[in-house]
Amino acid sequence: MGAAPFPVPTGSLLALGALLFCIGLFGALTKRNLIIVLVSIELMLNAANINLVTFSRLGVAPSLSGQVFSLFTMTVAAAEIAVGLALLLALFRLRKTSEVKDLNIHKW
Amino acid sequence: MNFVWSWPVIAFYIIALLTLCCGVIMLSVRKVIYMALTIGGVFIGASALYFLLGADFVGVAQILIYAGAITILIMFAIMLTNHEATEPGFKWSPKNIAAAIGSVLLAVVLLLAIRSTAWPTATTSQTALDGGNSNPMAIGLVMFKGYAIPFELVSILLIVALVGAVILAKERKEDE
Amino acid sequence: MVQYAWLVPFLPLVAYVFLLVLGRKAAEGLVAGVSVILTAVSFVLSLFIFQAVGNNPHGNNTYVFHWLTVGNRVFDVGFQVTHLNALMLVVVTLVSTLVFLFSKGYMHKDDRFPVFYQYLNLFVFSMLALVISLNLLQLYIFWEMVGLCSYLLVGFWYFKPEAALAAKKSFIVTRIGDTGMFAGIVLLFLATGSFDYSTIFSAVAHGTLHIGWLSNNGVITLTALLIFAGAVGKSAQFPLHVWLPDAMEGPTPVSALIHAATMVAAGVYLVARTFPLFQASTGATTTVAWIGAITALMASLIALTQRDIKRVIAYSTMSQLGYMMMALGVGAYAYGIFHLMTHAFFKALLFLAAGSVIHAVDTQDLFEMGGLRKKMPVTTYTFLAGALALAGIVPFAGFWSKDDILSATLQSGHPVLYWFGLIAAFCTAFYIFRVFFLTFTGKPRVEEKYEHAHEGSWVMKLPLVVLAVFATIAGFFNSPVNHYGLERYLFADFASGTAGVVVKENVGLMAFSVAVGLLGILLAALMYWRPAFGGEKLSKALSIPYIISFRKFFFDEIYTFVIVGGGKVIAAIVDFVDRYIIDGIVSLLSWIGSVFGTMLKYTQDGQVQTYSAIAAFGVLIFIAIAVFTVGGVL
Numbered sequence: 001m002g003a004a005p006f007p008v009p010t011g012s013l014l015a016l017g018a019l020l021f022c023i024g025l026f027g028a029l030t031k032r033n034l035i036i037v038l039v040s041i042e043l044m045l046n047a048a049n050i051n052l053v054t055f056s057r058l059g060v061a062p063s064l065s066g067q068v069f070s071l072f073t074m075t076v077a078a079a080e081i082a083v084g085l086a087l088l089l090a091l092f093r094l095r096k097t098s099e100v101k102d103l104n105i106h107k108w
Numbered sequence: 109m110n111f112v113w114s115w116p117v118i119a120f121y122i123i124a125l126l127t128l129c130c131g132v133i134m135l136s137v138r139k140v141i142y143m144a145l146t147i148g149g150v151f152i153g154a155s156a157l158y159f160l161l162g163a164d165f166v167g168v169a170q171i172l173i174y175a176g177a178i179t180i181l182i183m184f185a186i187m188l189t190n191h192e193a194t195e196p197g198f199k200w201s202p203k204n205i206a207a208a209i210g211s212v213l214l215a216v217v218l219l220l221a222i223r224s225t226a227w228p229t230a231t232t233s234q235t236a237l238d239g240g241n242s243n244p245m246a247i248g249l250v251m252f253k254g255y256a257i258p259f260e261l262v263s264i265l266l267i268v269a270l271v272g273a274v275i276l277a278k279e280r281k282e283d284e
Numbered sequence: 285m286v287q288y289a290w291l292v293p294f295l296p297l298v299a300y301v302f303l304l305v306l307g308r309k310a311a312e313g314l315v316a317g318v319s320v321i322l323t324a325v326s327f328v329l330s331l332f333i334f335q336a337v338g339n340n341p342h343g344n345n346t347y348v349f350h351w352l353t354v355g356n357r358v359f360d361v362g363f364q365v366t367h368l369n370a371l372m373l374v375v376v377t378l379v380s381t382l383v384f385l386f387s388k389g390y391m392h393k394d395d396r397f398p399v400f401y402q403y404l405n406l407f408v409f410s411m412l413a414l415v416i417s418l419n420l421l422q423l424y425i426f427w428e429m430v431g432l433c434s435y436l437l438v439g440f441w442y443f444k445p446e447a448a449l450a451a452k453k454s455f456i457v458t459r460i461g462d463t464g465m466f467a468g469i470v471l472l473f474l475a476t477g478s479f480d481y482s483t484i485f486s487a488v489a490h491g492t493l494h495i496g497w498l499s500n501n502g503v504i505t506l507t508a509l510l511i512f513a514g515a516v517g518k519s520a521q522f523p524l525h526v527w528l529p530d531a532m533e534g535p536t537p538v539s540a541l542i543h544a545a546t547m548v549a550a551g552v553y554l555v556a557r558t559f560p561l562f563q564a565s566t567g568a569t570t571t572v573a574w575i576g577a578i579t580a581l582m583a584s585l586i587a588l589t590q591r592d593i594k595r596v597i598a599y600s601t602m603s604q605l606g607y608m609m610m611a612l613g614v615g616a617y618a619y620g621i622f623h624l625m626t627h628a629f630f631k632a633l634l635f636l637a638a639g640s641v642i643h644a645v646d647t648q649d650l651f652e653m654g655g656l657r658k659k660m661p662v663t664t665y666t667f668l669a670g671a672l673a674l675a676g677i678v679p680f681a682g683f684w685s686k687d688d689i690l691s692a693t694l695q696s697g698h699p700v701l702y703w704f705g706l707i708a709a710f711c712t713a714f715y716i717f718r719v720f721f722l723t724f725t726g727k728p729r730v731e732e733k734y735e736h737a738h739e740g741s742w743v744m745k746l747p748l749v750v751l752a753v754f755a756t757i758a759g760f761f762n763s764p765v766n767h768y769g770l771e772r773y774l775f776a777d778f779a780s781g782t783a784g785v786v787v788k789e790n791v792g793l794m795a796f797s798v799a800v801g802l803l804g805i806l807l808a809a810l811m812y813w814r815p816a817f818g819g820e821k822l823s824k825a826l827s828i829p830y831i832i833s834f835r836k837f838f839f840d841e842i843y844t845f846v847i848v849g850g851g852k853v854i855a856a857i858v859d860f861v862d863r864y865i866i867d868g869i870v871s872l873l874s875w876i877g878s879v880f881g882t883m884l885k886y887t888q889d890g891q892v893q894t895y896s897a898i899a900a901f902g903v904l905i906f907i908a909i910a911v912f913t914v915g916g917v918l
Contacts (some may be wrong), residue, residue, distance in 0.1 A: 006161070008120045010227035015219055016124045016157075020150070022215040023131040029207035029897050032195055033140050035185055037893075039147045042178065043131065046154050049170075053163050062232045064250045067163045071247075072255075074173050075262045079269035081178050085185045086273035092189045093279065104890030207897050214904050221911045 021047035127153030162234030285336035293412035300405035316388040327377035382747035389744035407433035419479035450530035457527040461517020468510025508568035519551025536639030545628035573613025580606030584711035616692035623685035630673035633751035637667035666752035675713035684759030713804025721812035
């Protein structure tokens with residue numbers, strides 16, 4: 001494949017990204033477990049990546065920059081999940097919980 | 109939009125369907141460990157999509173980093189903390205309702221915007237995009253020619269994250 | 285010679301600094317000696333200046349030094365010696381020297397003897413500097429300094445509650461007038477752009493004073509009245525006269541120097557110095573004349589019944605200052621100043637003699653004295669000279685000046701004011717001889733006080749004698765004998781012939797006023813010396829007027845009721861407005877803020893997901909706006 005223009009409509013790919021993003025957003029806002037919240041955020045980043053790669057091939061000015069950007073995003077996501085999980089472990093050790101609702105020391 | 113049934117199109121819809129299913133299942137299962145597994149499915153679906161789009165290198169990286177490293181890391185984190193944890197069922201609390209409305213509205217707005225935009229159809233093949241080289245080679249050339257400094261910065265970020273994560277997660281002996 | 289005029293105030297300043305350095309343990313002889321000698325040098329210097337100015341009436345006698353420039357305004361300092369200033373220098377330094385000498389005896393063995401001389405020197409410096417000030421700003425500075433010295437000296441025995449209260453009262457009451465004066469000076473500055481007398485007077489002469497919507501005449505009248513307010517406060521004129529009798533709580537030399545001869549005359553001096561301004565406004569001169577006449581009459585009526593020897597003389601001072609104001613008001617400039625001069629001598633004399641008496645018998649109540657003539661002959665006869673001068677008996681000093689004022693008042697067409705002055709003159713003669721007879725003649729009323737009464741040492745007697753001489757002969761300075769020397773001297777200040785009223789000789793008027801004075805003395809003699817009818821009976825028969833006079837026309841009570849009471853009412857209203865209305869608005873605002881804050885508080889539940897939900901909604905709204913405003917989406 002590849003020699004011919006890509007047959008899948010751009011809108012379908014973007015719609016997939018949008019739906020994944022909203023699923024991630026909903027999960028991040030409602031899930032109680034901190035790990036799952038982090039996972040949902042990863043999902044949102046993935047949705048953004050799908051958009052980047054889509055535009056790299058199907059945009060107005062196709063180029064490899066979109067793919068390079070998605071690679072950077074992955075790197076940043078990896079760093080983020082590493083630090084986030086480390087924070088989670090430290091928190092769990094301190095307060096014996098991994099639930100988001102217990103992180104309320106800044107309450108009024 | 110003239111809809112042409114071809115193998116890539118069929119493959120795309122199967123992949124998209126499976127990916128979305130994995131995402132929805134993630135939202136609905138109770139056990140945390142299953143959620144981690146389903147998110148792995150989403151990552152693999154995204155990777156398949158990249159292959160379909162001709163971004164071979166990104167697809168491989170997706171499998172390595174997300175489906176491999178991150179999913180396993182999350183598994184570890186779950187095991188290290190409260191691995192018996194289960195999510196309670198969805199409650200119609202005001203906060204959850206607000207989150208649901210917000211997410212659905214965002215999806216509606218985005219889909220409406222996507223539908224009403226006249227997207228250009230693909231004019232270039234992946235081979236042309238890669239400039240005759242293989243995709244990983246082309247990516248490598250672009251990255252080191254055009255994005256050398258961001259690349260270095262990202263590597264610094266990774267090191268900082270690594271060190272920071274180790275220090276944060278390390279059990280402190282001097283803790284009282 | 286005139287260029288050394290700055291030395292006149294400078295020498296007392298040197299004395300002040302010297303005494304300050306010596307400290308509070310300095311020997312009395314040294315302290316008094318330095319003060320007397322330096323002031324006496326000032327006096328001699330003043331005499332030379334007086335003569336030099338007289339010999340060269342149109343010479344340059346203004347010395348200007350640049351002080352500072354603000355914007356395009358230039359402020360100068362310096363000194364100016366007019367004929368009026370030269371006369372004032374002589375009077376002030378002479379009385380100061382004698383009072384300094386007298387204080388050596390009077391304040392003997394006081395714990396704060398050096399401090400007393402420090403204050404006196406500072407006062408003399410301020411007063412002399414005030415007199416030769418170049419402009420109104422400089423005058424105002426020294427004006428406030430003499431006020432400060434007066435405050436310090438009235439409250440010199442601050443451990444007595446009455447003295448502390450009197451000091452406060454004198455300071456505050458004069459400050460009321462000073463505020464008006466300051467406003468007047470500022471208005472003049474706004475109108476002319478200068479504090480200089482000459483600039484202001486030439487602007488008055490050319491009629492170029494305008495401020496905003498105020499016309500030239502309006503500015504002149506307004507500023508003249510405001511400046512007169514300062515003079516009213518300082519010279520204890522009605523209605524700001526209430527501080528002067530209370531100021532008698534200070535040591536008697538202070539009363540003689542500050543509250544009789546010099547500082548209270550500063551008000552008269554101020555009006556005289558700015559006389560061209562007053563002359564330009566009929567309203568202002570009429571006000572000055574009437575205030576003066578009312579004060580002269582009222583104060584002399586009050587003085588009729590007072591029991592405290594110093595208070596009688598204090599009211600007498602007010603009354604005489606009223607005469608001076610009246611003279612200035614009717615345009616008899618030279619006679620006002622003439623009376624200022626003679627009054628400085630005989631009033632200082634009366635106060636010092638009273639001080640000598642108080643020093644001897646240790647009381648101020650007239651009805652605890654009596655028969656002191658045998659024990660204190662020098663005091664008695666010097667007091668008599670002062671009393672005759674005050675009563676206006678020919679040929680004593682007071683006769684010439686007071687008669688000139690009365691004649692000028694009548695001849696300038698103010699018969700009502702003339703009668704005011706004449707009645708006041710009758711009362712004056714009566715009350716001063718009431719004091720004289722009660723104090724020095726008859727039998728002693730309190731034996732033990734009489735027993736240890738004695739004349740003071742020479743330092744107390746010499747000033748009395750010198751002043752008695754002046755009180756006797758100073759009037760000839762401006763009499764037919766001398767071809768009205770003072771008038772000619774003073775009128776040299778005025779380039780044109782606008783110096784005011786000149787009296788035509790009228791022997792009838794002179795005889796009439798002397799007769800009135802003698803009548804007053806006769807009445808006093810009948811009541812208190814050879815009691816044909818007792819003062820007791822008379823005061824009972826006339827109980828209502830007696831009480832009105834004795835209680836000083838109830839001015840203190842009225843002021844307490846109207847001003848203090850009114851102030852309290854206003855304060856209560858302001859308090860109410862502040863507490864319940866302004867505070868209420870502020871409290872309401874804070875309450876609204878508090879309510880909203882409390883409401884918003886509940887959104888801060890510490891749940892990160894709540895915050896991110898809100899943030900997500902915000903993003904949603906932005907995206908929606910962005911998407912839908914592009915159009916064609918739906």
